[in-house]
Amino acid sequence: MNNNKIANIKKSADTTAKVVNVFAILMRVVAIITFVAAIIIFCYSKQIDGYISATDGHWEVSTGTTTQIISRQGASFIETFNFMNFSTWAACNALYASVFAVALSIALSFLRKTFIAVKESETPFNEDVLKKMRTTGIIVSILVILSSVGIGVCVALSFWCLYSIFSYGIELQKNEDETL
Numbered sequence: 604m605n606n607n608k609i610a611n612i613k614k615s616a617d618t619t620a621k622v623v624n625v626f627a628i629l630m631r632v633v634a635i636i637t638f639v640a641a642i643i644i645f646c647y648s649k650q651i652d653g654y655i656s657a658t659d660g661h662w663e664v665s666t667g668t669t670t671q672i673i674s675r676q677g678a679s680f681i682e683t684f685n686f687m688n689f690s691t692w693a694a695c696n697a698l699y700a701s702v703f704a705v706a707l708s709i710a711l712s713f714l715r716k717t718f719i720a721v722k723e724s725e726t727p728f729n730e731d732v733l734k735k736m737r738t739t740g741i742i743v744s745i746l747v748i749l750s751s752v753g754i755g756v757c758v759a760l761s762f763w764c765l766y767s768i769f770s771y772g773i774e775l776q777k778n779e780d781e782t783l
Contacts, residue, residue, distance in 0.1 A: 613722045620718035627711035634704035641697035648690030655689035662689050680749075703746070710742040728772035737766055 644651065655664050655673075662673040675682075677696040686692035717735040721727045740762030748755030 616718045616722040620715045620722065623711050623715040623718065627708045627715060630704045630708035630711060634701045634708065637697045637701040637704060641694045641701065644690050644694040644697060648688070648694070651690045651693075652688050657687045657689070703749075706742070706746055710739065710746060713739040713742060726776055728769060728776040730773065733766065733769050733773060736762070736769060740766060 654666060655662050657663075657675075661675045664671040664673060675692075677692060678699045681692065681695045681699055684695070686695065713735060717732065717739055720729075720732045720735055724732060740759070744755055744759035744762060747758045
């Protein structure tokens with residue numbers, strides 16, 4: 604019975620590692636697309652800015668006879684620069700999205716390695732799993748803090764709690780192994 608539970612946990616860790624890998628690859632694709640979009644926007648900035656102007660917290664698109672208003676909602680970090688050119692604003696948002704997607708891809712890769720370590724180890728209470736968990740927690744916490752400080756602190760504390768539990772489990776495992 605106990606071996607079935609362990610086998611199921613290892614299978615679950617393997618499946619989760621595969622799913623996380625798919626998302627990591629997806630984030631790499633998003634990073635490439637947003638980076639290429641930023642380059643294209645920079646290259647065609649004069650043509651784009653000929654149709655779009657900044658007015659009262661939104662963008663106004665004029666195409667001769669019609670005018671369309673677009674909400675100005677980008678990354679909060681980019682908004683602090685208060686760009687008056689749409690192309691500069693849009694390209695910077697695309698670059699920000701690209702960097703964020705790369706960082707998320709890296710975090711997901713570390714998370715995948717953690718699940719693989721759990722799957723391949725005799726016990727999850729070992730230094731390798733703990734090290735990977737700590738690295739993943741730091742990267743994920745930094746990413747979340749960039750979006751929201753409050754939620755980022757909660758995420759960081761949650762990872763710290765898991766890290767402490769696993770660290771405690773390692774010590775218990777060592778004590779049990781020495782007793783046997």
